[in-house]
Amino acid sequence: DGGITQSPKYLFRKEGQNVTLSCEQNLNHDAMYWYRQDPGQGLRLIYYSQIVNDFQKGDIAEGYSVSREKKESFPLTVTSAQKNPTAFYLCASSSEAGNQPQHFGDGTRLSIL
Amino acid sequence: AQSVAQPEDQVNVAEGNPLTVKCTYSVSGNPYLFWYVQYPNRGLQFLLKYITGDNLVKGSYGFEAEFNKSQTSFHLKKPSALVSDSALYFCAVRDRIGGSARQLTFGSGTQLTVLP
Numbered sequence: 001d002g003g004i005t006q007s008p009k010y011l012f013r014k015e016g017q018n019v020t021l022s023c024e025q026n027l028n029h030d031a032m033y034w035y036r037q038d039p040g041q042g043l044r045l046i047y048y049s050q051i052v053n054d055f056q057k058g059d060i061a062e063g064y065s066v067s068r069e070k071k072e073s074f075p076l077t078v079t080s081a082q083k084n085p086t087a088f089y090l091c092a093s094s095s096e097a098g099n100q101p102q103h104f105g106d107g108t109r110l111s112i113l
Numbered sequence: 114a115q116s117v118a119q120p121e122d123q124v125n126v127a128e129g130n131p132l133t134v135k136c137t138y139s140v141s142g143n144p145y146l147f148w149y150v151q152y153p154n155r156g157l158q159f160l161l162k163y164i165t166g167d168n169l170v171k172g173s174y175g176f177e178a179e180f181n182k183s184q185t186s187f188h189l190k191k192p193s194a195l196v197s198d199s200a201l202y203f204c205a206v207r208d209r210i211g212g213s214a215r216q217l218t219f220g221s222g223t224q225l226t227v228l229p
Binding site: 004040041042045058090098099102 | 122145147149154155156157158159162164203207209216217219220221222
């Protein structure tokens, strides 16, 4: 079955450490997205990519970085510059057409040790 | 700018009763509108979308939504609620103006609890 796989499901970060969240899709979608979910705040866009080797900042990109070397993969790095990284991180993908829904992975929950 | 409001953080309804989860939006042009559902510790699942045409949109699991342009609303409905419908529901909007550069904006979510 086609879908989006996020790993790991749970991740713990130490002070000063960078951590990378994995996102892989086999839906042949051009566009991929990273969202942060905090309780009561809905989803906020961190970064998105509409094509390989290109990505754009979303609303809350500070302290995060991404790469898009392959169509199937869009890893997110939470850097030590992100002072409040505890959240639920969701990856999504969609075809480029604006009227198509996004498909979501099952998320990674990041906590600080 | 585009925005979405879900005015109710929590909606409680008895099993078998009709349910409504409210959503209003603001866009410059015409909207694409979406509803998603999220179960605990899971990603969002797509329920339905409004693109154009019929104002009443039918989606998965018996859900439907009514697009009202004059009231800029897109309320989610179901004629008879099930306990298994208990979840977090998100409304999302994308303005057609701006092309593919315009991204989805999500509401803050409404927690639906269906009481047995």
